[in-house]
Amino acid sequence: MDLPADESFDVFSDGWPAWPPRNAELTQQIERSVREILNDGQWGTYPETTAANCDQPGVYDRCRAAVGQAANEWAAPEGLDSFGSASHVRLCPSGSSAIELALRALGVGPAGGKRKAATKVILSAYDYPGNFRTVELLGGRPVLCDTEPTRGIRSGRSPAGISLSSKAIQAIQAPPESVLLISHLHGQVVDSGGLAELCRQRRWFLVEDACQAIGAGRIRELANGQTVFVPVGTLAEWTTYSFGGSKPLTCGNGGALATEYDGKFQKLQAMVDRPSDTFPMSTLQCAALLPQLSWLNRLNRIRCENARRLSELDWAEVGCAAIWDDDPAVVRAPYKFPVLARDAATRSKVIAGLRSIGLPCGEGFRAMHRTSDRRSDKPVPLINAAKLSDSLLVIDHRALLPPDVADRVRECLAEMS
Known part of the structure; x- marks a missing residue:
């Protein structure tokens, strides 16, 4: 599964591949994509202006569509169909802002008005610290759960130990309309099927942070016997992605959030379109990101x-x-x-x-x-x-x-x- 010689990456001074990626073919694709919008003026116009004046989708809309494809059908192993896909993708400035927007759209906030208490947001005590701080920023109440225990540590390898513990989550009591925020970290993929069912039973919302895991998922057999690829976030109200400077997909900064629920997406639009996008990702960023998605x-x-x-x-x-x-x-x-x-x-x-x-x-x-x-x-x-x-x-x-x-x-x- 090694890269062919003509697809190898230039190394940094530390002797390991440089980042952002320096690959001749990919660099040419990024340059071509950026040059295209420099030449036609998309770099300095609103995406909606481009959409209104052009017969073909602009770089913003093409990038938005490709993010959904890269996370879903493009990620499916050969021979398998992707089960479910987010029908709505919104680009935004970062993975952190994607988490914030998802929680805002679900009504996370402090006590006041019709809300008798701050919204409880259940998340792992071992998580990207920005998620905890975002809950605080919105006035929600972080509820911490534990991670899975490691196993077989003396052998030099453990099959578990990063993802949040389903057993710990089941022991937590929280009222309806609380949020369960699960993060797929360090190459591990949380088995969210059972957690989604728990959320349904307890009337919680589910948000999946896939900022480290775009393209990940599980292979499952459906009731009809069909074997399919189920991308992370398929069972969630919202799924978030990051295109920050250290991520495998990068445009310096950038992010996205996705949902299959029309009503939740419309609520998000009402929040961020005032009337221009208050949480934008630029067309230049889209142009740089777009070629990377197919890689x-x-x-x-x-x-x-x-x-x-x-x-x-x-x-x-x-x-x-x-x-x-x-x-x-x-x-x-x-x-x-x-x-x-x-x-x-x-x-x-x-x-x-x-x-x-x-x-x-x-x-x-x-x-x-x-x-x-x-x-x-x-x-x-x-x-x-x-x-x-x-x-x-x-x-x-x-x-x-x-x-x-x-x-x-x-x-x-x-x-x-």
Whole structure:
């Protein structure tokens, strides 16, 4: 699954692929796309002006449509149809703003008026910190749940340990119209089927943060016996994506949110169109992003293959365990490759060793388990999330592109042991 020689990426000074990506063919496609809108004037007009004056869709509308395709039918494994797809996609300035808009559209806010109490938003204590802060910004009440426990850590590999715990979520009590916000992090894909059913039973809303997981999903068999690809977010009220400067799809900044619900999309439009778009993504960003979307699926497959090779290394010899599962029913879109160390000191030592070969890596997120009771509810123990906060290290997605990444890391681990 290695890149052909003519599709390889230029390396940065650290010896690993540069980011944003530097590939001759892709760079030419991006230049051509940007030049097109510089020549026809789309770079300096509103997308709706272009739509009104042109017979063909403008770059904004083409990019918006392609985002939905890249996350759904383009991501389906060969021979499988994509089950469900978001009929409405809205581009926006960032993944964080996508989360904010999704929560706003679902009515998240403080107590007041008809709302007797602040909206409860259930999210993992180990999550992108911006999600917690967005809930606070809107006046909602963060309710923290734990992550799955790791398993088989002594063998140097655990099939679980990043995604939020279904058992912990089931133990949390929250009123109807609360929100469950689940994030697909570090190449892991939350099994949202059961959680969607729980939300239906409890009349909660479901938001899936796929900012690290565009193109991911699960292979399932329908009741009629048909095997299909179910993209992340298919069962949610809203799904969010990010095109920030560090993401596998990048235009410096940018994001999107998607839904299949007409009414929820219309409510969002009423919020952000005043009458011009108050949360825009520029046409120049669209032009830079558009060519990358058709590359996503094949590059995700390469990252997955190299992540699998990394997971098979002897991480136990340096006091660590890779968190990875080869479940063939899961289609992953790795953004970071996660490795759990024995403790914080071991993590620091291993990061230093990996950085000695220039490998782009670092600590995982700082979990929110230590936030005060004034800021959040903690109805369940957060032991596993605390462990991730103290001991998780992650390897950046650009290091998952070269075919020799596992060999280089293997040699480095041997020197450290």
